[in-house]
Amino acid sequence: MPGWNLKPKFLQRSQSVPDTTPAPPMETDGRKLPPPRQSLPSVAPEAAAAIAKLRSRREQLAFDLERAESAHDPDNPWAERIVLLDDTLATIEHDLADLATLQPLPLLPLPPTPITDVAAQRDDPIAVTFRIGPEGFRYEEETDWDQRGGPVVRGELVRRSGDAARLVPATFSDDRREDLARHLVASTDAFAVDLRNRALEASSFPAAPTLADFAEPCPVCGNWREWGGACATCAQRAFLRQQLNSEAIRIAKERDAEEEDRHKWAERLPVARRRMLDLDQQIAALENPKP
Numbered sequence: 001m002p003g004w005n006l007k008p009k010f011l012q013r014s015q016s017v018p019d020t021t022p023a024p025p026m027e028t029d030g031r032k033l034p035p036p037r038q039s040l041p042s043v044a045p046e047a048a049a050a051i052a053k054l055r056s057r058r059e060q061l062a063f064d065l066e067r068a069e070s071a072h073d074p075d076n077p078w079a080e081r082i083v084l085l086d087d088t089l090a091t092i093e094h095d096l097a098d099l100a101t102l103q104p105l106p107l108l109p110l111p112p113t114p115i116t117d118v119a120a121q122r123d124d125p126i127a128v129t130f131r132i133g134p135e136g137f138r139y140e141e142e143t144d145w146d147q148r149g150g151p152v153v154r155g156e157l158v159r160r161s162g163d164a165a166r167l168v169p170a171t172f173s174d175d176r177r178e179d180l181a182r183h184l185v186a187s188t189d190a191f192a193v194d195l196r197n198r199a200l201e202a203s204s205f206p207a208a209p210t211l212a213d214f215a216e217p218c219p220v221c222g223n224w225r226e227w228g229g230a231c232a233t234c235a236q237r238a239f240l241r242q243q244l245n246s247e248a249i250r251i252a253k254e255r256d257a258e259e260e261d262r263h264k265w266a267e268r269l270p271v272a273r274r275r276m277l278d279l280d281q282q283i284a285a286l287e288n289p290k291p
């Protein structure tokens with residue numbers, strides 16, 4: 001999501017300051033910084049090595065100190081990221097509420113037109129046929145040549161004739177016709193697969209099926225259930241709900257982690273200040289040894 005990887009302000013600041021140029025002495029939080037190196041009196045090589053080591057530690061500590069200080073600032077980078085995460089969470093909750101309050105469409109059952117002439121052919125190619133009113137259907141299984149001689153994998157059942165879209169009753173309103181046509185195609189395909197499976201298992205065909213069984217209105221969403229009882233719309237909504245819930249959990253965790261990280265850095269401030277003072281004293285002592 002945009003903006004999540006905003007570079008914290010303290011990083012931008014520390015990178016814009018060249019750290020190789022010795023800075024003039026300045027007051028910071030009431031603490032006097034050590035004088036620049038070029039004005040140092042000459043020190044013994046061992047002391048110079050120790051000073052370099054301490055200065056390097058000081059550089060790292062300055063970075064940590066700045067970060068710990070920024071954790072106490074109301075406009076801290078953690079808060080900026082938390083605002084973005086909260087926005088995303090609010091959007092997800094809004095989407096979930098929209099899903100929960102969807103009203104079912106008016107229930108539109110289909111006439112109980114009998115499905116007739118149901119037959120199956122178990123020879124190659126495996127085929128199933130049936131008739132719904134004026135529309136005759138034939139499905140054939142495509143032979144999967146790659147699987148010949150190997151494990152049995154059923155080939156795809158392909159519709160050779162019949163158009164379920166023509167079964168949409170003329171009385172249906174225009175705004176539902178397209179959806180119903182699409183549904184009937186899927187439901188007819190599901191019926192054909194059921195017939196094929198029954199034929200292969202040598203079990204009996206469904207007793208007296210009708211067109212109404214291909215499109216039973218779903219009381220939850222108002223669309224139609226497929227042959228076999230599954231509602232594609234409800235399944236799709238359940239999947240979407242699950243995705244939104246997982247995303248909400250992930251974002252909430254990320255938000256908690258940001259808050260935890262800010263808290264951790266805020267707590268480090270007194271220790272970081274003490275260590276900085278201590279380092280400055282050590283450096284000063286080495287640079288200005290008492291005669």
Ligand SMILES: [Zn+2]
Nearest residue numbers: 218221231234
């Ligand atoms: Zn449904």
